[in-house]
Amino acid sequence: MSLFDTSPIAAAANPRTTPLAERMRPRTLEEYVGQDHLLGPGKPLRLAIEHDDPTSMIFWGPPGTGKTTLAKIIAHRTQASFIEFSAVLSGIKEIKQVMVDAERASHMGSRTILFVDEIHRFNKAQQDAFLPYVERGTIRLIGATTENPSFEINAALLSRCRVYTLQGLSESQVIGLLTRALADTERGLGASGITTDEEALATIAAYTSGDARNALNALDVAAKLAEGRGETTLTKALVSEAMQRRVLLYDKKGEQHYDIISALHKSVRNSDPDAALYWLGRMLEAGEDPMYCARRVVRMAVEDIGLAAPEALNLCLSARDAMHFLGAPEGNLALAQAVVYLALAPKSNAVYTAYAAVQSDIEKTAAEPVPLHLRNAPTKLMKSLDYGKNYQYAHDVEGRVADMQCLPPSLANRRYYHPTNEGRERALAQRMEEIARIKSAKRE
Numbered sequence: 102m103s104l105f106d107t108s109p110i111a112a113a114a115n116p117r118t119t120p121l122a123e124r125m126r127p128r129t130l131e132e133y134v135g136q137d138h139l140l141g142p143g144k145p146l147r148l149a150i151e152h153d154d155p156t157s158m159i160f161w162g163p164p165g166t167g168k169t170t171l172a173k174i175i176a177h178r179t180q181a182s183f184i185e186f187s188a189v190l191s192g193i194k195e196i197k198q199v200m201v202d203a204e205r206a207s208h209m210g211s212r213t214i215l216f217v218d219e220i221h222r223f224n225k226a227q228q229d230a231f232l233p234y235v236e237r238g239t240i241r242l243i244g245a246t247t248e249n250p251s252f253e254i255n256a257a258l259l260s261r262c263r264v265y266t267l268q269g270l271s272e273s274q275v276i277g278l279l280t281r282a283l284a285d286t287e288r289g290l291g292a293s294g295i296t297t298d299e300e301a302l303a304t305i306a307a308y309t310s311g312d313a314r315n316a317l318n319a320l321d322v323a324a325k326l327a328e329g330r331g332e333t334t335l336t337k338a339l340v341s342e343a344m345q346r347r348v349l350l351y352d353k354k355g356e357q358h359y360d361i362i363s364a365l366h367k368s369v370r371n372s373d374p375d376a377a378l379y380w381l382g383r384m385l386e387a388g389e390d391p392m393y394c395a396r397r398v399v400r401m402a403v404e405d406i407g408l409a410a411p412e413a414l415n416l417c418l419s420a421r422d423a424m425h426f427l428g429a430p431e432g433n434l435a436l437a438q439a440v441v442y443l444a445l446a447p448k449s450n451a452v453y454t455a456y457a458a459v460q461s462d463i464e465k466t467a468a469e470p471v472p473l474h475l476r477n478a479p480t481k482l483m484k485s486l487d488y489g490k491n492y493q494y495a496h497d498v499e500g501r502v503a504d505m506q507c508l509p510p511s512l513a514n515r516r517y518y519h520p521t522n523e524g525r526e527r528a529l530a531q532r533m534e535e536i537a538r539i540k541s542a543k544r545e
Contacts, residue, residue, distance in 0.1 A: 121321035122314040124288040126170050135270045153179050157235050157242040159250050162267025165312030168245035172216040181212040188222035204239040213240050220244035221253035228255040235261050269311025276302045279320050295324050297335035304337050319344050370405045374444035381440050385433050395421035398439050409449035409524035447524030455517040469509035502536050504543040
């Protein structure tokens with residue numbers, strides 16, 4: 102694309118070779134669908150566009166929400182040259198050359214918008230290359246990313262950009278886009294004579310999870326399938342066949358990955374088996390590594406169930422082994438069984454908090470030597486140095502509990518484990534009280 106191309110929104114391409122989603126790309130804010138929280142009357146991005154605010158920006162949102170389209174509309178409205186790069190296909194060398202050319206053009210009064218798709222694919226050092234040009238206003242950078250900018254964008258660059266969060270389209274908004282594509286005779290399917298019903302469009306909208314591009318392409322595939330069969334009506338069955346499988350928004354290394362595992366863990370912790378099953382299913386059906394799920398399920402057993410139901414750990418380890426042995430999809434049921442059990446089991450984080458307190462004391466207190474009476478004395482020299490002196494063998498004393506301090510002197514009588522009154526821990530709490538009584542009696 103020429104550096105001085107001031108028409109970023111091209112005329113409709115040949116319908117035979119251009120995907121429907123590209124042909125139907127909105128050309129104006131009036132055609133744009135969604136992001137009302139940013140583009141509604143008086144909203145921040147709308148005002149920035151209307152006032153020709155030159156600030157660089159980052160669009161953060163899931164696929165198919167209109168990040169590229171919005172950048173092109175901004176360039177068109179502000180009469181700026183528009184240069185589009187993909188961080189997947191372009192190197193920083195090419196972009197540096199473009200920025201040098203843009204700086205030369207700016208001296209002649211030309212403005213340039215540099216749009217970088219998937220900007221998070223550039224590493225932090227590569228992103229630094231944008232800084233001087235953004236700082237001087239040589240270019241107006243618009244970056245698009247599906248990843249959280251807080252983690253993926255250089256802090257120095259982020260501080261010079263305004264971040265706008267785009268949201269997935271609602272099902273009603275997707276249906277509106279599909280209806281428009283069916284009626285449009287210039288760029289859409291209006292000339293094909295294809296008709297459909299609300300149920301078929303609702304199926305596409307539900308299956309594509311707020312991704313407008315995916316929804317339009319699914320409609321295109323369904324229309325071509327109908328045409329190949331000599332049919333003119335898109336039914337729910339036909340569009341389901343065309344799509345084959347629902348598109349689940351999920352990135353194994355991105356924010357969706359962490360958000361959904363967080364939802365699974367918190368649903369288990371809150372004793373909600375239905376929600377736990379749902380979030381587990383979202384991960385597994387989207388292609389998450391089942392052994393990752395298994396590891397997290399084992400973690401839940403020791404963090405949130407603990408000794409209130411100690412058998413939970415064995416159950417989860419068995420589920421892990423079953424998943425490893427069976428593979429997907431059969432092994433998915435073993436993990437489902439485990440999360441349902443964990444959700445319904447009595448809860449205790451007493452061991453979890455006890456170990457955290459131990460870690461804190463280890464970090465904050467001196468690493469005292471082991472008390473002499475607890476040390477082993479396999480040699481005469483060690484015995485002469487009082488290793489093992491005054492040790493009391495618990496099996497030889499009444500109640501099999503000796504009144505003997507086993508912590509370092511500075512932590513004497515420190516209590517870490519506080520059992521709850523849930524499940525098996527109720528019995529453990531009673532046993533701890535009994536041990537305390539035995540020790541107390543021996544001091545009298």
